[in-house]
Amino acid sequence: MSGRVSGRVASAAFLLLLVALPWISPSYRFLSIAISTGTVAITLYGLAVLFGQAGLMSVGHAALMGVGAYSAAILALRLGIGFWGALPCAMLTAALAAGLIGLPSLRVSGHHFVIITYAFCTLLTIVLTNGGDATGGASGLDLDPVGRLFGVNFDSVRNYYLLVLAALLAAMLATDLIARSGYGRTLRAIRENEALARAVGINTALHKLGAFMLSGAFAGLAGVLQAYYLRHISPGLYGGLPSLYIAMSVMLGGARVLYGPLAGAVIVNFLPEVLSIDPVDSRMAYGAGLVLVILLLPGGVIASLADLGAWAAALARRTAGRWTQLAQGR
Amino acid sequence: MDAAAMAILLQQLVNSLAISAIIIMIGIGITLVFGLTGIINFAQGELLMLGGVATWLLVGRAGVNFFAALVAAAVIVGAVGFLLERSIFRFTLRRPMNGFIISLGLSVFLQHFVIRFWNSYQKSIPDPVGGVWQVGSIRIAAVRVMVVAVTAAAVGFTFFAISRSRHGLALRAAVADQDTARLMGIPVARYVTAVFVYGSALAGLGGALMIALFPITPFVGQDVVVGGFAVALIGGLGNVAGAVVAGLILGFADGLSAGYGLPEWTEAYSFALMILILLVRPQGLLGGTEGPAIV
Amino acid sequence: MAALEISGLRKRFGGVEALAGVDLSVTRDAILGIVGPNGSGKTTLFNVITGVFRPAAGRIVWEGHDIAGHPTHAIARRGLVRTFQQAMSFPALTVAENVGIAWARRRMAAPWAGPDAILDFMGLSEQSAEPAGRLPFGLLRRLGLAVALATAPRLLLLDEPGAGLNEAETAELGELILQLPGRDIGVCLIDHDMALMARLCQRLVVLDFGTKIAEGPTRAVLEDPTVIDVYLGHRP
Numbered sequence: 038m039s040g041r042v043s044g045r046v047a048s049a050a051f052l053l054l055l056v057a058l059p060w061i062s063p064s065y066r067f068l069s070i071a072i073s074t075g076t077v078a079i080t081l082y083g084l085a086v087l088f089g090q091a092g093l094m095s096v097g098h099a100a101l102m103g104v105g106a107y108s109a110a111i112l113a114l115r116l117g118i119g120f121w122g123a124l125p126c127a128m129l130t131a132a133l134a135a136g137l138i139g140l141p142s143l144r145v146s147g148h149h150f151v152i153i154t155y156a157f158c159t160l161l162t163i164v165l166t167n168g169g170d171a172t173g174g175a176s177g178l179d180l181d182p183v184g185r186l187f188g189v190n191f192d193s194v195r196n197y198y199l200l201v202l203a204a205l206l207a208a209m210l211a212t213d214l215i216a217r218s219g220y221g222r223t224l225r226a227i228r229e230n231e232a233l234a235r236a237v238g239i240n241t242a243l244h245k246l247g248a249f250m251l252s253g254a255f256a257g258l259a260g261v262l263q264a265y266y267l268r269h270i271s272p273g274l275y276g277g278l279p280s281l282y283i284a285m286s287v288m289l290g291g292a293r294v295l296y297g298p299l300a301g302a303v304i305v306n307f308l309p310e311v312l313s314i315d316p317v318d319s320r321m322a323y324g325a326g327l328v329l330v331i332l333l334l335p336g337g338v339i340a341s342l343a344d345l346g347a348w349a350a351a352l353a354r355r356t357a358g359r360w361t362q363l364a365q366g367r
Numbered sequence: 368m369d370a371a372a373m374a375i376l377l378q379q380l381v382n383s384l385a386i387s388a389i390i391i392m393i394g395i396g397i398t399l400v401f402g403l404t405g406i407i408n409f410a411q412g413e414l415l416m417l418g419g420v421a422t423w424l425l426v427g428r429a430g431v432n433f434f435a436a437l438v439a440a441a442v443i444v445g446a447v448g449f450l451l452e453r454s455i456f457r458f459t460l461r462r463p464m465n466g467f468i469i470s471l472g473l474s475v476f477l478q479h480f481v482i483r484f485w486n487s488y489q490k491s492i493p494d495p496v497g498g499v500w501q502v503g504s505i506r507i508a509a510v511r512v513m514v515v516a517v518t519a520a521a522v523g524f525t526f527f528a529i530s531r532s533r534h535g536l537a538l539r540a541a542v543a544d545q546d547t548a549r550l551m552g553i554p555v556a557r558y559v560t561a562v563f564v565y566g567s568a569l570a571g572l573g574g575a576l577m578i579a580l581f582p583i584t585p586f587v588g589q590d591v592v593v594g595g596f597a598v599a600l601i602g603g604l605g606n607v608a609g610a611v612v613a614g615l616i617l618g619f620a621d622g623l624s625a626g627y628g629l630p631e632w633t634e635a636y637s638f639a640l641m642i643l644i645l646l647v648r649p650q651g652l653l654g655g656t657e658g659p660a661i662v
Numbered sequence: 663m664a665a666l667e668i669s670g671l672r673k674r675f676g677g678v679e680a681l682a683g684v685d686l687s688v689t690r691d692a693i694l695g696i697v698g699p700n701g702s703g704k705t706t707l708f709n710v711i712t713g714v715f716r717p718a719a720g721r722i723v724w725e726g727h728d729i730a731g732h733p734t735h736a737i738a739r740r741g742l743v744r745t746f747q748q749a750m751s752f753p754a755l756t757v758a759e760n761v762g763i764a765w766a767r768r769r770m771a772a773p774w775a776g777p778d779a780i781l782d783f784m785g786l787s788e789q790s791a792e793p794a795g796r797l798p799f800g801l802l803r804r805l806g807l808a809v810a811l812a813t814a815p816r817l818l819l820l821d822e823p824g825a826g827l828n829e830a831e832t833a834e835l836g837e838l839i840l841q842l843p844g845r846d847i848g849v850c851l852i853d854h855d856m857a858l859m860a861r862l863c864q865r866l867v868v869l870d871f872g873t874k875i876a877e878g879p880t881r882a883v884l885e886d887p888t889v890i891d892v893y894l895g896h897r898p
Contacts, residue, residue, distance in 0.1 A: 094464065094467075094468075096409075096471070140646075141642065141645060141646055144645075144646060144649050145645050145646075145649045146649070148401070148405065148407055148463065148464075148467070148604075149600055149604070149645060149649065151407060151467065152407065152593075152596040152597075152600060153641075153642055153645060155593060155596075156593060156596075156597065156638040156641055156642055157638075157642070159593055159634070159638055160635055160638045160639065160642075163631075163632065163634055163635040163638075164635070166631070167629075167631050167632060167635075219766055222755075222759060222762070222763055222766075223763065223766075225752065225754070225755060226752050226755070226763045229751075229752035229753055229754055229755060230749050230751065230752050230753070232714070232746065232749050233746060233749050233750070233751070233752065233809070234752075234763075235714075235733070235734040235735045235738070236712065236734060236735075236738055236743060236744055236745075236746070236810075237738060237743070237763060237764040237767055237809060237810070237812070237813050238735050238738035238739045238743075238764070238767035238768075238769070238813055239735055239763075239767060240733070240735045240736075241735065242733075277589050277593070278586070278589060281409075281471055281474070281475065282475075284468070284471060285468075285471055285472060285475065288468050288471075317479045317482050317483050318479075318483070320475055320476075320478075320479040321475075321476055321479040321480055321483060323472070323475060323476075324472045324473060324474070324475035324476025324477070324478075324479065325472070325476050326472070327468065327469065327471065327472030327475075328455060328469050328472040328473060328476070331459075331465050331468050331469045331472070332455065332458055332459075332465075332469070
């Protein structure tokens with residue numbers, strides 16, 4: 038019980054720190070790294086719902102961010118719809134795209150399916166590169182600044198950071214609510230035993246597609262936030278390699294625990310940038326790190342830390358018990 | 368179809384054979400490893416890249432003869448496969464999904480390992496064979512003939528080993544049903560190692576052949592591996608003949624789209640084809656295994 | 663009229679005719695047993711009835727509706743539910759969650775007040791907070807049945823409920839199954855354990871090579887010379 042309370046205090050303090058960050062560290066570089074980490078983390082939460090709850094792995098999630106980002110850019114260019122209007126539209130198009138990618142998962146077994154997600158991702162890069170004027174081809178598209186809403190100027194890094202943070206917290210909250218709800222339990226049932234899930238009356242096809250679309254909406258949101266932060270998007274951002282990093286990050290942090298995806302994003306995107314580690318070195322380190330994590334800590338870094346904490350607490354209790362016994366002269 | 372059009376068609380088919388060859392080399396390893404262990408080894412592309420880089424080092428830096436380097440690349444990458452199987456993949460056999468995730472990490476590691484020591488620029492070697500043959504109106508680069516010949520030999524050997532030898536029979540039994548194979552006294556674990564080593568050696572060979580054809584970068588594995596998966600999935604996982612047929616189909620699709628269609632969409636055709644085929648026939652064109660029945 | 667009425671059911675795998683035109687009627691008031699040698703099509707019959715496989719031909723009429731080819735989950739929601747020989751539980755979820763998932767999907771009135779009552783009936787109350795994957799095999803079998811009961815079925819198809827259990831466990835499980843018709847749950851089961859079948863079933867159907875070779879009251883079928891020849895003759 039006290040463990041749970043101290044856990045809550047720790048996470049409240051952590052979240053407070055995230056909110057206070059712009060006032061603590063005003064460095065532009067620091068905040069912009071935090072922004073890009075935050076957008077990736079939102080995608081990771083979407084993937085955590087899909088993989089952690091429903092057990093469906095995707096190595097094509099960068100493509101879904103791309104669908105969101107390009108939807109926003111095209112809406113702005115063709116219809117003059119700005120950031121706020123693009124948000125829901127891009128979430129919808131990314132969700133629809135995710136449903137399309139998820140469709141083969143209803144026919145093809147999990148192993149085959151992972152490859153299909155990757156093929157879709159590569160396919161999208163090709164389409165974007167060859168899209169001509171509509172997608173800006175290989176050089177991509179530019180976006181206007183977000184502008185003001187309710188008198189708040191979101192073009193300042195600090196305010197944009199807070200916006201991304203709000204979206205991230207919403208994504209975390211949504212993930213947590215899904216995991217605790219009956220819906221989350223249904224998804225876990227599908228993950229654990231699909232045949233039995235069907236036999237007890239769960240429409241597994243519907244829920245698998247649903248999980249995909251939900252996950253796509255997260256990625257679409259992240260895509261828009263990232264696109265308006267970068268103000269320039271191109272196909273290379275959304276290809277196979279970025280997708281692999283997304284899949285890796287979620288596995289590193291752990292897909293089934295609340296802070297796992299955030300930890301994955303911080304380890305892969307934030308730390309090496311902030312610490313100015315050579316990107317080649319840092320990538321070698323993640324590659325090797327992922328191998329070690331899966332071999333040694335298959336639940337991911339955060340779940341293993343929690344296990345370690347529980348183990349230490351149990352050890353402490355046992356030791357304390359010993360000492361009381363000794364003190365009582367037994 | 369007039370003679371000129373016929374010649375162009377034949378020219379494209381001949382050109383695409385060399386592309387098929389590379390895809391088949393990587394596809395066979397993928398399909399065998401998957402069939403036996405259920406592991407989708409994403410790092411197979413990087414093994415191919417390592418084979419190319421090894422060839423580049425041996426030929427370009429050390430001045431070794433290309434054909435000696437070809438054999439060396441297969442041996443070196445086979446040895447890497449052995450190390451990876453012994454130190455990593457054998458611990459993931461009960462959970463093939465973990466093996467897949469680990470292979471993602473390995474792929475990133477191997478790419479950047481190569482960049483760390485030999486930078487990320489394109490690497491190429493001089494044409495090891497040289498010359499162009501003229502057959503009627505069709506021009507055939509000798510190097511492409513060499514690539515196809517080496518691949519044909521490797522495919523022929525693989526077929527022979529799998530269909531005729533005692534080990535091949537045991538391997539097919541293990542692919543079909545590991546538990547029964549074990550009960551029959553087949554040392555399945557040893558076959559897993561052997562298949563990893565053999566698949567890696569083929570990828571190494573494929574890499575050596577690839578760098579004889581085109582310049583490569585440390586990221587080349589990512590492009591090739593999807594083709595390898597497409598071949599393995601279209602042909603039916605665990606099905607070597609299927610991989611060869613699918614490799615030829617994809618290579619032709621590639622060659623024809625480059626010659627007649629829109630060349631910038633070339634890769635898109637093969638992925639779209641793969642997705643379509645899997646939707647219609649999830650077990651692949653020639654039928655394959657769903658992988659070992661481990662939950 | 664029987665609750666489940668099957669006629670001319672066919673299913674083929676490659677060159678093998680797993681079901682070669684099976685007719686069967688199942689009532690909900692008497693326990694029906696299906697026996698036959700391995701490969702005679704028993705499990706395939708269950709798989710086709712519950713929509714795991716699509717039949718090549720034939721009708722499956724459940725409470726007046728032809729359900730042939732319907733998806734498994736839709737058939738389950740109509741109250742026609744099966745258990746599995748192997749895939750009995752959701753391993754990483756707790757026993758209570760396992761039953762809760764099925765309970766949340768029930769479409770019919772259940773003869774139990776809630777999932778706890780089912781766990782109590784199956785003797786699993788003490789394990790309710792444990793992950794299903796940690797249960798010993800005997801309890802896992804019971805959990806499989808508990809999950810099926812939680813869907814509030816009108817007819818249960820049990821696929822070898824006694825497989826892997828020792829004699830005492832089989833007997834206990836048999837007693838529980840015997841109580842089901844009294845709670846308005848029809849039972850149809852497959853098992854190789856002839857003692858168990860003789861104890862539980864009022865009627866038996868014998869399958870061999872995908873066809874029905876005998877049907878009738880349990881005692882009469884067990885004494886039928888053809889049946890003894892085909893199936894029981896294998897007993898030492």
